[in-house]
Amino acid sequence: MIKEIKMTIFNAPAMRDELHKIPELGFEEVKTSEYVASKLAQLGIETVRGVGGTGVLGIIRGEQPGPVVLLRADMDALPFKNEDGTIERVHACGHDGHTAMLLAAASELVGKVRRGTLKLLFQPAEETLKGALAVIDSGVIDDVDIALGLHVRPIQDIPAGTCCAAIHHVASTFVEAVIQGRSAHASRPHLGVNAAEAAALFTLAVAAIKLNPNYAWSCKVTGIDAMSSAPNIIPDKARILIDVRAATNEIMDEMLAKLDAAVKGAAAAVGGTGSVRTMGAVIPAADYDEDIVEEVRQSIRKVLGPDKLATDCAAGGEDFHFFKRHKPSIKAAYFGVGAACAPGLHSRDMHFDSKWLDNGVKVLVDVALKHVG
Numbered sequence: 073m074i075k076e077i078k079m080t081i082f083n084a085p086a087m088r089d090e091l092h093k094i095p096e097l098g099f100e101e102v103k104t105s106e107y108v109a110s111k112l113a114q115l116g117i118e119t120v121r122g123v124g125g126t127g128v129l130g131i132i133r134g135e136q137p138g139p140v141v142l143l144r145a146d147m148d149a150l151p152f153k154n155e156d157g158t159i160e161r162v163h164a165c166g167h168d169g170h171t172a173m174l175l176a177a178a179s180e181l182v183g184k185v186r187r188g189t190l191k192l193l194f195q196p197a198e199e200t201l202k203g204a205l206a207v208i209d210s211g212v213i214d215d216v217d218i219a220l221g222l223h224v225r226p227i228q229d230i231p232a233g234t235c236c237a238a239i240h241h242v243a244s245t246f247v248e249a250v251i252q253g254r255s256a257h258a259s260r261p262h263l264g265v266n267a268a269e270a271a272a273l274f275t276l277a278v279a280a281i282k283l284n285p286n287y288a289w290s291c292k293v294t295g296i297d298a299m300s301s302a303p304n305i306i307p308d309k310a311r312i313l314i315d316v317r318a319a320t321n322e323i324m325d326e327m328l329a330k331l332d333a334a335v336k337g338a339a340a341a342v343g344g345t346g347s348v349r350t351m352g353a354v355i356p357a358a359d360y361d362e363d364i365v366e367e368v369r370q371s372i373r374k375v376l377g378p379d380k381l382a383t384d385c386a387a388g389g390e391d392f393h394f395f396k397r398h399k400p401s402i403k404a405a406y407f408g409v410g411a412a413c414a415p416g417l418h419s420r421d422m423h424f425d426s427k428w429l430d431n432g433v434k435v436l437v438d439v440a441l442k443h444v445g
């Protein structure tokens with residue numbers, strides 16, 4: 073029986089293709105978690121369901137004392153709006169690939185964990201930036217000493233077939249700006265306060281924000297809703313969404329202050345009032361431990377070859393970094409798997425060649441065994 077379990081090696085590309093067909097949004101990963109749990113059961117791995125909502129945790133315990141190592145994959149897909157207003161779910165960030173890589177790694181690690189504990193975390197709701205916090209609330213992170221995450225990378229970041237040892241994620245958050253005006257008949261606009269015009273002014277003000285160019289940062293309007301109920305009514309309310317990113321948490325604070333000033337100024341220019349609020353938490357910037365990152369670097373050289381180590385990249389945000397923020401003693405690293413994702417992550421038709429996932433599996437296994445093998 074045990075021999076049979078040890079012989080099962082999962083194929084990451086094949087599993088990714090299966091998971092790709094069942095894309096689910098954050099905290100709705102019912103079929104995906106079912107898939108994960110059934111695969112872990114096939115391997116005979118102790119499994120906890122419902123972690124942080126729809127997450128799954130696999131646990132492999134060694135017989136000797138040692139560290140608790142967490143390998144983490146995210147599971148959720150992204151929503152895209154169809155022309156008829158319906159929402160289509162698409163794995164446009166490659167999380168199907170991450171889940172597949174961690175399952176394949178699990179199949180190679182079964183029977184090889186001698187020291188400490190290996191936790192395999194299949195996290196829900198990364199895209200909504202709420203999944204890691206929900207996992208933290210479940211207590212799964214409290215005993216973790218080392219946490220390792222990974223993400224497929226687009227062709228813009230690193231070449232296909234390579235891996236980079238660190239992705240330097242920036243701090244990020246979503247901001248909602250609300251402008252309050254006053255409705256009036258469109259033939260008497262002087263009696264109203266046009267929130268749509270203030271929203272336009274605010275959009276220009278956001279584009280004019282300037283911060284220290286020595287640090288990476290960006291903010292951009294990603295949605296404007298300033299519709300009145302009829303074209304001849306001056307709209308009294310506007311809601312504007314802004315995506316905000318910064319290389320440091322200090323730059324993030326400065327940007328949020330400037331957005332607040334911008335919305336107040338834009339609203340005041342037409343006689344209204346404005347305010348901003350962050351939608352959910354501000355995701356912290358990456359905070360890695362160089363000794364673990366160096367181990368990842370060595371593993372990439374060893375298992376893929378010296379020429380397959382790519383330069384570190386920096387793009388996007390990740391709720392993975394909440395783990396170290398929750399427990400600062402955690403040694404964290406997060407590497408990139410060059411998979412030629414094109415045209416880019418979060419594109420509705422994002423695609424990549426699943427064969428590159430095998431590289432991520434090899435690195436995961438090698439790094440994990442350094443600590444629990």
Ligand SMILES: [Zn+2]
Pocket residue numbers: 165199417418
């Ligand atoms: Zn994403």
Ligand SMILES: [Zn+2]
Pocket residue numbers: 165166167198223
């Ligand atoms: Zn992602």
